[in-house]
Amino acid sequence: MGRKLRVGVIGGGIGGVALTGALAQRGIEVRVFERAPAFGEVGAGIQMTPNAAKVLRALGLADHLRRMGFLPQAIVGRNWRTARENFRTPLITECPKLYGADFYHIHRADLHAMLVSLVPESAATLSASCASVRNEGNTAVATFEDGSQFEADVIVGADGIHSVVRNQLFGKEAPRFTGHMCYRAVVPFEHVRPDFVSPDASFWMGPKGHVVTYYVRSGAAVNIVAVNETADWVEESWNAPSSRAELLKAFEGWHENLIKLFERTDSVFKWGLFDRDPMKTWSSGRITLLGDAAHPMLPFLSQGAAMAIEDGYVLAKSLDAHGQDIQSALRDYEAERLPRTSRVQLEARERGKTYHLPSPMAQFKRDLAYRLQAMVNPHASGIKANWVYEYDATAFSPKPAQHKQAA
Ligand code: FAD
Numbered sequence: 001m002g003r004k005l006r007v008g009v010i011g012g013g014i015g016g017v018a019l020t021g022a023l024a025q026r027g028i029e030v031r032v033f034e035r036a037p038a039f040g041e042v043g044a045g046i047q048m049t050p051n052a053a054k055v056l057r058a059l060g061l062a063d064h065l066r067r068m069g070f071l072p073q074a075i076v077g078r079n080w081r082t083a084r085e086n087f088r089t090p091l092i093t094e095c096p097k098l099y100g101a102d103f104y105h106i107h108r109a110d111l112h113a114m115l116v117s118l119v120p121e122s123a124a125t126l127s128a129s130c131a132s133v134r135n136e137g138n139t140a141v142a143t144f145e146d147g148s149q150f151e152a153d154v155i156v157g158a159d160g161i162h163s164v165v166r167n168q169l170f171g172k173e174a175p176r177f178t179g180h181m182c183y184r185a186v187v188p189f190e191h192v193r194p195d196f197v198s199p200d201a202s203f204w205m206g207p208k209g210h211v212v213t214y215y216v217r218s219g220a221a222v223n224i225v226a227v228n229e230t231a232d233w234v235e236e237s238w239n240a241p242s243s244r245a246e247l248l249k250a251f252e253g254w255h256e257n258l259i260k261l262f263e264r265t266d267s268v269f270k271w272g273l274f275d276r277d278p279m280k281t282w283s284s285g286r287i288t289l290l291g292d293a294a295h296p297m298l299p300f301l302s303q304g305a306a307m308a309i310e311d312g313y314v315l316a317k318s319l320d321a322h323g324q325d326i327q328s329a330l331r332d333y334e335a336e337r338l339p340r341t342s343r344v345q346l347e348a349r350e351r352g353k354t355y356h357l358p359s360p361m362a363q364f365k366r367d368l369a370y371r372l373q374a375m376v377n378p379h380a381s382g383i384k385a386n387w388v389y390e391y392d393a394t395a396f397s398p399k400p401a402q403h404k405q406a407a
Contacts, residue, residue, distance in 0.1 A: 015291025015308025016158030021118025022316035035129035045223025050099035052306035069104035080206025087382035135285030163293035278342035321398035
């Protein structure tokens, strides 16, 4: 089988730590380099849909997920002003039967921490900011801002939407501002759950905007994601501070249950939403990309982190199966992941348009279509993500070695 594989991962976000943990579990030598001085995630919620839950289960994290997560009853589409239900996609009773796993809401910090628990301490280097990467003979080399270098058989850029690794491989091109900006906040309800927040993933659809609310931390807090269309450019950052007053002003006239929730916010943040077009390839030589570095997307199908986790699992399995045959490993990884993530990128863009229809007539037609589709199949109505949830990254099987000669 030859000598042991050595992998370098640039970026310790959700995708980078998922890959590092999956490689470490397979006994592959791996080092993850994170530019921040400590691992961590921002204070916000995240939906871990059944496709992601299947991977987390395969990584041995099912108990963590059950303990930290919240199981919503349904995805419910609501009118922004009247709260009338436009669609209801049942989850809690249906997901295990339909997709083989539950649908969770979880706090990002809890998700990140459970993935970090898979990373051996010796595999993590913090305060390490990658400046460049290059292919050199039979190795890939990463250089860091302090001048140090790391050589490996493969280097993976998991360094997010502004990826240095991507810029190095494919040229520098700024991500596209999508014309959406987003407020986020988490409101704690430690003792009593509020009667104005239902235990669902609620999608409130209005003209030129939508709001998603759901419980996290086993029901002890509510996450808010409130999206507005705007021509104004907002810095692409999790940490641009906003305020309760700004949030209330942006969603003036929306349903009283939302306003009651917004009135209870304490720290509110805002940021612009960016994406990129799907790529034709993610790899060059012994260097490849994963997660937002490869396929940043709008959050309207709630899939960016889920895709990064799936990528990590598939890449680890492919590298494990192909050993030193890096080209075959990266070829199989891309063949499995690129078509799926490209479709999710493009459909997420489309969802933005349907969620935000400005004219009452267009909204009426959309809502009627939701109801008709739901009569046939509630899982193919609403956000129409059943095809996303069905996928099982753990079933991926790399092609046998002879495939390489045939190609
Ligand atoms: P990142 O999380 O961006 O991590 C990149 C890491 O690399 C960071 O830790 C960074 O510090 C590090 N880094 C960057 N540059 C360097 C460098 N040069 N050297 C070393 N380290 C570096 N996804 C879902 O699945 N479900 C959801 O419900 C969901 N909701 C969302 C809601 C909103 C409003 C938004 C904006 C996104 C949402 N997403 C959701 C998407 C998800 O947050 C991202 O797709 C996901 O975090 C991407 O993970 P990543 O590891 O690829 O990148």
